[in-house]
Structure formats: C-alpha cells, structure tokens
Amino acid sequence: MMTHGNISEISVHIVGGGLAGSEAAWQVARAGIPVTLHEMRPVKMTPAHQTGNLAELVCSNSLKSLDESSAPGLLKTEMAAMDSLIIRAAIKARVPAGQALAVDRIVFADAVKSGLLETGLVTITPGEVTSLPTPEEASARGEFWIVASGPLTSHPLADALQKLTGSTRSLYFYDAIAPVLAAESIDMSHAFRADRYGDGDSGDYLNVPLSKYEYESFIDSVIAAEKMPLHDFEEPKYFESCLPVEVMIERGRDTLRFGPMKPVGLTDPRTGHRPWAAIQLRQENQDGTMFSMVGFQTKMKWPEQKRVFSMIPALRNVEILRYGSIHRNTYLKSPEFLGPDLSFKAAPRIFLAGQISGVEGYTESAAMGLLAGRACVAKSRGQEFTMPPRETMIGALGRYVTEGCLGPYQPMNANFGLLPPPPAVTHDPSRKKPKKLSKADRKTLIADRARQTFAAYQSSTTPSS
Ligand SMILES: Cc1cc2nc3c(=O)[nH]c(=O)nc-3n(C[C@H](O)[C@H](O)[C@H](O)COP(=O)(O)OP(=O)(O)OC[C@H]3O[C@@H](n4cnc5c(N)ncnc54)[C@H](O)[C@@H]3O)c2cc1C
Incomplete structure (x- = not known):
C-alpha cells in the first residue's frame, strides 16, 4: 500500500471552477482535505463564459432528464446518492421544465459557491494556471492536482498538458x-x-x-x-x-x-x-x-x-x-494517457476531470469531477480507488474515459449503449419458447440492473468522509 504522509500535510489543487472542478472540490473537501480551487475567470475570460461565477452553465440551462428510466436520469440518481454538490445545487435552483432538470443559472452558481465555502476547507484562488508541477515537485510539496479546465482550457495550460502527455496534437470539435x-x-x-x-x-x-x-x-x-x-x-x-x-x-x-x-x-x-x-x-x-x-x-x-x-x-x-x-472544444485522448483512477500515467499525482477528459455535457462533466475527486482522496490516503461497476451509468462513463472504445475516441454523453447489453430474450417457465425482449423491456432491464449494481457498489465502498 502506498503512503503519502499525514493528511494535514496534503493539499489538493484543482484547476477550473466549472462543473467538474466544483464537484471535485466538494468531494475532496467533504473528506476533510483542504482544497485550493484555481479559477481564471473573471481575471481571464473564456470565449463562451459570461461571468466569474463557479459552475457557470455556458449554454442551455438544462441538465437533461430526471426520469430514472433514462440514461441521464439514472446518472443523476447515482450522483445524488454519492452526495453530488452539482445535483444538490441544481435541485435547489430548479425551474419548471417538465421531466428535465432545468435551473436558474444564477441561483445554481450561488448554491455551488456557498456549498463549497461552507465546508471551510475550500479556498477559491482567482487566476490562470499556466503550468503543472513535475511528479517530483508535487511529491515534495505533498500536492495532488485535478485538472478540470474544460473544453475552453486556456492555451498555456493546454500546452502544459500537451507536454505532460507527449502528444503533438490535441483533439477538438465545435460546440x-x-x-x-x-x-x-x-x-x-x-x-x-x-x-x-x-x-x-x-x-x-x-x-x-x-x-x-x-x-x-x-x-x-x-x-x-x-x-x-x-x-x-x-x-x-x-x-x-x-x-x-x-x-x-x-x-x-x-x-x-x-x-x-x-x-x-x-x-x-x-x-x-x-x-x-x-x-x-x-x-x-x-x-x-x-x-x-x-x-x-x-x-x-x-x-x-x-x-x-x-x-x-x-x-x-x-x-x-x-x-x-x-x-x-478541446479534449484529450484520455484512455492513452490516464490510468484506471483518472490520474495521468506519466504524473500519478495529477488527475483529469470533466469535459476535457472526453465526456460531453454538464452532468457528465460533473460526474467525472466526482470520480476524480474521490480517486484523488483515495490516493492521498494510500488507498485503492474502485471505479463503480460498468453496469452503472457513472461507472460506464468513467470506464469509457479510462478504457476507451473500439472506434475513434469522441466525447461521450450518458447513454445506455455504454452499458453491457442485457439478454435479448427472457426465459419465462410458463412459455415454451423464450420471449424476445422489446427495446423498452431491454431498457427497463438495463436500468434495473444498474440500480441493483449501484446499490451493491455503494454498500461495499467505505464512505470517503
Ligand atoms: C460553447 C459550448 C456550449 C455548450 N453547451 C452545452 C449545453 O448546452 N449543455 C450541456 O450539457 N453541455 C454543453 N457544453 C458542454 C459541456 O458540458 C460544458 O462545456 C461544461 O461546462 C463542461 O464542464 P467542465 O467543468 O469540464 O468545464 P467548464 O464548465 O468549462 O469549467 C472549466 C473551468 O476552467 C476554467 N479554466 C480554463 N483554463 C484555466 C486555467 N488555465 N486556469 C484556471 N482556470 C481555467 C474556465 O474558466 C472554466 O470555468 C457546451 C460546451 C461549449 C464549449
């Protein structure tokens, strides 16, 4: 088992106070570890953000469906069970939008900020981060870093990431x-x-x-x-x-x-x-x-x-x-560069989270912040991080980011296609032939299995605080 020293000597730095960075900061702070959250806005703005607020929603005000039988709904349920600050703030800021979890973006950002400040362990430091520590520097200073700088990562930091990965070409698309x-x-x-x-x-x-x-x-x-x-x-x-x-x-x-x-x-x-x-x-x-x-x-x-x-x-x-x-919109080819706990293979004290890791969407980005925050807590305590099972929505997304897919690596939304397929038929003892399952039945099976697997995972993992 690795040991990384006394908890009082450990500090976590998070780059980016967006959806992923704010969620990661919360997950680390609720484990009793001090966090410095570096956010460059409003000192330096991105081309899309309009304010200096934490967790600013750059476009739509919807975090998509709450319906538990849908993939986005399932992801939110799992995140809520893992004490997600982003989901808690969204519920507080909710505006009417049918089954969708749409929010008043100002109330939402305020709820995220006050949630972080109330922990007494989060220091918000305005300003751009332009470089990352070497593994030796991070280790000597007892630091862990989570990079959650999003799709509009500033250029100097993008260069620093490129240096860290040794990759000559970053990937991008337009949003x-x-x-x-x-x-x-x-x-x-x-x-x-x-x-x-x-x-x-x-x-x-x-x-x-x-x-x-x-x-x-x-x-x-x-x-x-x-x-x-x-x-x-x-x-x-x-x-x-x-x-x-x-x-x-x-x-x-x-x-x-x-x-x-x-x-x-x-x-x-x-x-x-x-x-x-x-x-x-x-x-x-x-x-x-x-x-x-x-x-x-x-x-x-x-x-x-x-x-x-x-x-x-x-x-x-x-x-x-x-x-x-x-x-x-910039993202890294994460499966090439990250280990199973979302930390860089070349710099194990630096984790990657959010949209830049290859997911797409507010909730998905926050979900990767949640996992990176927990993985960072585990590593700082010398513990093993267990990624949630691939049958759960959050685990399937986490594994997509660390393991990749068969085709070209592209930013991924929460969807049932990421989860292992259920059987195509059921064997009902009262029928002679196996019954072919409809698409709706298969979705119900996937969602039910996800709920059961998630519940088992939750009860098997020790709470991080
Ligand atoms: C134009 C656009 C529109 C989008 N619209 C939607 C949508 O409608 N719905 C949806 O679900 N998703 C949308 N997305 C995708 C994505 O979900 C969001 O971008 C989401 O905000 C990603 O969360 P994040 O935490 O990874 O990044 P962000 O929320 O962008 O947070 C990253 C933070 O890092 C900061 N930062 C960057 N570089 C540095 C640095 N060097 N030092 C310090 N701080 C830094 C930024 O200022 C920012 O606050 C959109 C993306 C883009 C680019």
Missing part, C-alpha cells in the same frame, strides 16, 4: 450556443404554452408555431444569413447532439421540422391544428423573465440572428439577451 430571449419581448398572441411533445399538462414550455410558408421562408433566411467564420485551417467537426441549426439545414430542409422544431403533440389554439413546425422556448430563470431557444444553437452572425428571428411573428420585436455563438 454551438443557443440564444436566450427576453420573455417580455415575445408576442404571446402568436405563441402558446404547452409541454414539449405534449408530455404532461403543466404548460412549462412556450411554443412559437410556424405555418408551412413561414417555415420555408425561415429556412431560406437561415441559409442566406452570414455565418461566423471558422479558422480556414480547421476542418469543422461538430458534436452530433449540439449541431448548429445551419448544419442541420444542410442535411435537408425538413431536418429542423423533425428535430428541434418538431410540432408533435402541439395544437395551435388559434387554428385548432398542429402547426407545420414550432420553436420551443424553455424558461431560463426562476423569475420567468428569460427563455432559451431549445436546440437553436447557431453560428449566424449576431445582427443576422436578430434579423432572421424577427421574421417569425411571435419574435417580431424580440430582444436577444444572449446571442448564439460557436466555439472550439
């Missing part, structure tokens, strides 16, 4: 941001409340219906609008679940109508019919003064966004509070 609108500027005589795809009857979403003519004109305008240029030496690679609307339109004029503008389950009260297409707006803050355009990531230039969206009757006088935009 786009959807606009946020002022609620009072939406013309409600051309919009109506209804739940997404007709789920439930709480009317949490605002829907902006479009006729066939309006939809076709809108598509033409988006195609004609001026877009933000990407550096011409970079091939544009997008993340499939965060495609800009313009890229979706390139795949066909009806792609939006079958995607984010899908009108299924909606009835326009003015006509009594299903609209041809509908833009859905999700409440952004607890006061209900801001709404975001669901799935409307865009790389149109800002004046063009105003011009194109104003063509839609309900948005004729729209005030855009935050414009859509597009950003480079």
Whole structure:
C-alpha cells in the first residue's frame, strides 16, 4: 500500500471552477482535505463564459432528464446518492421544465459557491494556471492536482498538458450556443404554452408555431444569413447532439421540422391544428423573465440572428439577451494517457476531470469531477480507488474515459449503449419458447440492473468522509 504522509500535510489543487472542478472540490473537501480551487475567470475570460461565477452553465440551462428510466436520469440518481454538490445545487435552483432538470443559472452558481465555502476547507484562488508541477515537485510539496479546465482550457495550460502527455496534437470539435430571449419581448398572441411533445399538462414550455410558408421562408433566411467564420485551417467537426441549426439545414430542409422544431403533440389554439413546425422556448430563470431557444444553437452572425428571428411573428420585436455563438472544444485522448483512477500515467499525482477528459455535457462533466475527486482522496490516503461497476451509468462513463472504445475516441454523453447489453430474450417457465425482449423491456432491464449494481457498489465502498 502506498503512503503519502499525514493528511494535514496534503493539499489538493484543482484547476477550473466549472462543473467538474466544483464537484471535485466538494468531494475532496467533504473528506476533510483542504482544497485550493484555481479559477481564471473573471481575471481571464473564456470565449463562451459570461461571468466569474463557479459552475457557470455556458449554454442551455438544462441538465437533461430526471426520469430514472433514462440514461441521464439514472446518472443523476447515482450522483445524488454519492452526495453530488452539482445535483444538490441544481435541485435547489430548479425551474419548471417538465421531466428535465432545468435551473436558474444564477441561483445554481450561488448554491455551488456557498456549498463549497461552507465546508471551510475550500479556498477559491482567482487566476490562470499556466503550468503543472513535475511528479517530483508535487511529491515534495505533498500536492495532488485535478485538472478540470474544460473544453475552453486556456492555451498555456493546454500546452502544459500537451507536454505532460507527449502528444503533438490535441483533439477538438465545435460546440454551438443557443440564444436566450427576453420573455417580455415575445408576442404571446402568436405563441402558446404547452409541454414539449405534449408530455404532461403543466404548460412549462412556450411554443412559437410556424405555418408551412413561414417555415420555408425561415429556412431560406437561415441559409442566406452570414455565418461566423471558422479558422480556414480547421476542418469543422461538430458534436452530433449540439449541431448548429445551419448544419442541420444542410442535411435537408425538413431536418429542423423533425428535430428541434418538431410540432408533435402541439395544437395551435388559434387554428385548432398542429402547426407545420414550432420553436420551443424553455424558461431560463426562476423569475420567468428569460427563455432559451431549445436546440437553436447557431453560428449566424449576431445582427443576422436578430434579423432572421424577427421574421417569425411571435419574435417580431424580440430582444436577444444572449446571442448564439460557436466555439472550439478541446479534449484529450484520455484512455492513452490516464490510468484506471483518472490520474495521468506519466504524473500519478495529477488527475483529469470533466469535459476535457472526453465526456460531453454538464452532468457528465460533473460526474467525472466526482470520480476524480474521490480517486484523488483515495490516493492521498494510500488507498485503492474502485471505479463503480460498468453496469452503472457513472461507472460506464468513467470506464469509457479510462478504457476507451473500439472506434475513434469522441466525447461521450450518458447513454445506455455504454452499458453491457442485457439478454435479448427472457426465459419465462410458463412459455415454451423464450420471449424476445422489446427495446423498452431491454431498457427497463438495463436500468434495473444498474440500480441493483449501484446499490451493491455503494454498500461495499467505505464512505470517503
Ligand atoms: C460553447 C459550448 C456550449 C455548450 N453547451 C452545452 C449545453 O448546452 N449543455 C450541456 O450539457 N453541455 C454543453 N457544453 C458542454 C459541456 O458540458 C460544458 O462545456 C461544461 O461546462 C463542461 O464542464 P467542465 O467543468 O469540464 O468545464 P467548464 O464548465 O468549462 O469549467 C472549466 C473551468 O476552467 C476554467 N479554466 C480554463 N483554463 C484555466 C486555467 N488555465 N486556469 C484556471 N482556470 C481555467 C474556465 O474558466 C472554466 O470555468 C457546451 C460546451 C461549449 C464549449
């Protein structure tokens, strides 16, 4: 067993106070270990963040579904059981959004910060980290580091990571941001409340219906609008679940109508019919003064966004509070460089967490912060870290990051495809032939097995505090 000295001599430094870094800081502090959380904002901003707040949500205010039979819901349940600060803060900051866990981003960030400060063990240090200690330096100083600097990691730190891994090429793709609108500027005589795809009857979403003519004109305008240029030496690679609307339109004029503008389950009260297409707006803050355009990531230039969206009757006088935009997103080929506890093979006192490790999404990034925080605690105590089993959602994601996949390594969302497949048939003694399971039955089996495996893992691991 490794020993790393007295706990009072140990300190943990975390680079990045985003979703992953804040969660990691919480997990370390709740184990009684002092943490210095280095966050470069507001001293140095990223191209997408707007504030100096911890755990700022850069785009959508939704942490996706809470439904326990879905992969994102399962991940949240597991994280909540592991005492996740991010999930706790999100529940506190919740705004109405049907089954989705959407939050007021200011209340959320405040809850994360106060949760960390209340531990009395977290020091937030503003400023950019530009280098990482060598293994000898970290060991001599009794330090452990967790790098959670996110997809918009500053260049000097990206260079330091490149040096650490010996890799000559970092990986990247593009992510786009959807606009946020002022609620009072939406013309409600051309919009109506209804739940997404007709789920439930709480009317949490605002829907902006479009006729066939309006939809076709809108598509033409988006195609004609001026877009933000990407550096011409970079091939544009997008993340499939965060495609800009313009890229979706390139795949066909009806792609939006079958995607984010899908009108299924909606009835326009003015006509009594299903609209041809509908833009859905999700409440952004607890006061209900801001709404975001669901799935409307865009790389149109800002004046063009105003011009194109104003063509839609309900948005004729729209005030855009935050414009859509597009950003480079960097991540490392983690399975090549990390050991099974998320620490670098070349620098075992330095851990990697969050989106930069090759996951995609707020909750997924926080989940990797949770695991890296716990792994760091274990190593600092000379204990072995046990990754949750691959049958659990958090364990499957952790193993994706450390073990990789067959194809090219790409940022990964929580999804049931990461978990081992259940049997294709069941053997019911009352039937002669085995019964072939439906897709829904298989999902239920995966979720049930995940719950049982997770419960067994939780009871077998000693709490870290
Ligand atoms: C443009 C864009 C839009 C996105 N939209 C969504 C979305 O709608 N929904 C979703 O689920 N996911 C989205 N993502 C993906 C991802 O989930 C988020 O980026 C998420 O915030 C990642 O969490 P993280 O903690 O890894 O990184 P971040 O939350 O970005 O936190 C990293 C922190 O590190 C800081 N930092 C960087 N370099 C340094 C340094 N050298 N020294 C000190 N601090 C540093 C940054 O300021 C930042 O606060 C988006 C990503 C991008 C880039």
